[in-house]
Amino acid sequence: MVVDDQTSMRAMIRRALQDFGFKDIRDKASAPEALSAIRNDRVHLIISDYNMPEMDGLEFLATVRKDEVLAKTVFIMLTGSSDREVVQKAAALGVNNYLVKPFAPAALKEKIERVFGALS
Structure with a gap:
């Protein structure tokens, strides 16, 4: 599940994931939409932007980690900022990895x- 309020970023990540061999790629423009979707149809990976309206990436991560069913879902946070405080909060909440925008698909x-x- 790709979660980002920017359509172009969601499209770029989807293309990259397809190139890596992922088949079932879904995306949502907001964390509340994504939560609803993944509660009904589980995913193995969430790639989420940090800076989003309604619910930011840290709130989204915290909500996922508190949910008994979703808690173990792999969560990668994207952000345009390398702000240490955000990185530390994400780590404390149990983010699996962190990536600063802009980034290359590699x-x-x-x-x-x-x-x-390794992805095949």
């Missing part, structure tokens, strides 16, 4: 492989 692949192992 960097995203590396972050995913650190969690799942």
Whole structure:
């Protein structure tokens, strides 16, 4: 599940994931929409922007980690800021990995492989 309020960023990440071999890629423009979707149809990976209206990435991560069913879902946070405080809060909440925008698809692949192992 790709969660970002920017349509172009969601499209870029979807293309990269398809190139990495992922088949079932869904995306949502907001964390509340994504929560509703993943509660009804589980996912193995969430790639979420930090800076979003309604619910930011940290709130989204905290909500996922508190949910008994979703808590173990791999969560990679994206942000346009390398603000240490945000990184530390995400780490404290249990983020699996973190990526600063802009990034190359190879960097995203590396972050995913650190969690799942080599992608074929």
